Structure formats: C-alpha cells, structure tokens
C-alpha cells in the first residue's frame with residue numbers, strides 16, 4: 248500500500264509513452280494527409296492584374312477563381328481584377344474563404360473519417376446496451392477506456408473529434424465566413440449522440456476524454472472512492488464552467504478579430520499526432536494529463552468547446568441518469584462515487600446539473616439498484632428524504 252504512488256506514476260508514464268509512440272507509428276501507417284488546413288496567407292493584389300496573373304502570383308487554383316468571380320468560361324481569366332469592382336478587403340475575404348474550403352477538402356483523410364464514424368456508431372451502441380443493463384464495473388471500465396483510447400485515438404487518430412468539429416466550425420466561420428458542410432454534418436451527428444444518450448460520446452467515444460478518464464481511474468481507489476496517490480478533488484462547477492465559457496468567448500473573439508485559432512496552439516488531441524506537437528502544446532497537454540490524476544477530465548470541464556455545447560444539449564437528452572426515490576435509501580454512495588458534481592445535483596433534485604459523463608460509477612455503487620440510465624424526466628426527491636443525513 249505504501250508504494251501506491253510508485254504504481255500510479257509507473258502506469259501513468261507507461262500509458263502516456265505508449266500513446267505517443269504508437270500514435271506516431273499509426274500516423275506513419277495512414278500516411279500522407281496532414282488533416283489540418285494551412286493557415287490563411289496574405290494575398291498579393293494589384294487591380295491591374297488579369298485573373299490568370301493573380302492566380303499564378305498567389306498560387307490559387309482556377310476552380311477557386313471560377314467560384315469567387317462567377318466565371319462562365321476559361322476566356323474570362325484574361326479579365327482584369329479591376330473589372331470585378333471588388334475592394335482589396337472583399338477580395339481577400341472571398342478568396343481566403345474559398346481557399347479554406349478547398350484545403351479542408353484536400354487535407355482530410357475521408358476514408359478514415361467514414362471508418363471512424365462507423366466504429367463510433369457500433370461502439371456507442373454497445374455501451375448504450377451495457378449502461379442500460381448496468382454491466383459497467385470498475386475492472387471492465389478501465390479495460391474499456393484503454394480500448395477506446397487505442398481505437399479512437401491511436402488507430403483512428405486525432406481527427407475527427409467532437410471537440411475539433413466545434414472548434415474548426417467556429418474558427419472557419421469567424422475568420423473566413425464560410426461553412427464547411429461535412430463539418431456541419433459531423434457536428435450534427437455528435438450533437439444527436441448527446442441528444443439521445445447524454446454525454447455518452449464524451450464518455451466512451453472521444454479519444455482525449457477517454458485518455459483523461461483512464462488516467463483519473465489509474466489513481467482512483469475503488470474502496471475509498473478517492474485518490475490512491477494524493478487526494479482527488481472536485482473543483483466547483485461554477486468555477487470550471489465560468490472558465491469554460493470565458494475560454495469559448497475569448498477563442499471566438501480572437502478568431503473573428505484576428506483570424507487566429509488559439510486552441511490550435513494547445514490542442515490536446517495532438518497527442519495522437521505527436522509529429523505536430525510544439526513545446527507549448529507539450530507543456531499544456533502534460534499539465535492536463537498530470538492534473539487528470541487528481542481531478543476529473545480537466546480539459547473537458549475547464550476548456551472544451553464541445554464540452555460546453557454538449558452540457559447545454561444534455562438538458563434535453565432522451566436517456567439520462569435518474570434516481571428512483573422509492574428504492575433509494577439515502578446512503579449517498581452514488582454522490583461519493585461520482586467523479587464530478589453531477590450526482591450531487593441529480594440526487595437532491597437541483598435544477599442546474601453539471602456535466603454528467605454517463606460513466607456509470609453511480610449505477611455501479613448503488614446498493615439498492617435505484618439508479619438507471621433511462622428514458623424520460625428526472626423526478627424530485629420527496630421532501631425530507633435526505634434530512635438529517637448530512638446534506
């Protein structure tokens with residue numbers, strides 16, 4: 248027991264090293280596509296240039312020129328820029344938007360994206376059944392987290408991810424005023440997952456969410472429901488959610504005002520594409536992973552834009568964690584086992600419920616089988632249900 252901390256640090260170091268090394272191998276095997284569009288560049292514009300010269304000078308494909316200037320024949324490429332009556336600012340904005348769409352199409356590994364969504368669908372259906380049947384137990388959970396990290400992170404890579412679809416959609420629209428349809432579809436699918444089954448996509452499908460959960464459980468003692476090596480803590484939801492909202496607003500404003508993507512610099516999903524890691528990203532991701540030993544999913548609760556949007560959609564989820572107060576004996580084991588503040592709010596029938604990651608920890612510990620992942624609205628506890636029970 249004395250050496251618990253050595254055990255935790257050992258497994259932490261091995262796990263993170265394996266994720267980085269195996270991801271690097273996987274990236275090499277998939278090969279080729281960078282998966283991230285290059286940053287927008289400043290165009291060289293002279294209104295006396297013909298479209299052909301303008302395209303050549305700025306390395307812009309004809310298909311982009313055709314779309315922006317609404318050309319009907321190749322002959323029109325000899326027209327001068329001035330004849331289209333567009334200001335430099337307008338030209339820069341339209342061309343960058345169109346280029347952004349073209350590079351989004353070109354850099355994606357479409358085959359991998361389709362495979363990943365198909366596997367997500369299968370995996371989440373499997374977990375949906377497991378959770379409904381109350382079969383997720385501590386030992387199995389850690390194996391399933393490791394399997395999820397391996398499949399969705401190491402094998403199927405950093406992209407796509409629920410976080411990436413929100414971040415890139417906001418960035419593309421804010422900086423270029425363009426909507427990339429495949430991203431919108433991917434985002435809608437993720438939101439549909441949340442609408443159906445609470446945050447099951449975060450719990451069992453998001454590669455970085457799974458990695459944080461896996462690390463958190465490495466340091467979780469089943470009996471004490473706390474850290475094996477130093478105590479685990481739950482930051483107040485008001486604090487974590489306020490920081491998450493502020494981060495979302497700052498990210499969006501910077502994208503609108505300076506066309507800069509600040510998440511890109513620290514994107515934790517890059518751990519699954521180690522070649523793209525910068526020093527800033529390494530320090531940030533390292534900090535998040537170490538913090539994950541002591542607090543539940545710090546990236547999800549303090550920063551993730553999908554975490555924030557998903558938390559809002561959770562309010563109307565069809566399936567969610569519910570307490571049957573006829574069976575509940577007010578022992579509060581579920582509250583103690585919950586890694587976030589969600590069960591503290593659900594159990595006492597509060598209105599504002601923090602993120603529930605559908606992790607099943609509460610279901611697992613309930614001695615009277617009073618908690619379900621089921622359809623319909625939550626009921627409130629009877630008055631005095633928890634009176635004199637140290638609420």
Ligand code: SF4
Pocket residue numbers: 408409410448449450453454455456457544546547548551552553554555
């Ligand atoms: S909240 Fe966490 S699990 Fe959900 S998308 Fe963001 S990083 Fe992934």
Ligand code: SF4
Pocket residue numbers: 568584585586587589590593602603604605606607608609610
């Ligand atoms: S333990 Fe907490 S986060 Fe996990 S399913 Fe229960 S209420 Fe949700």
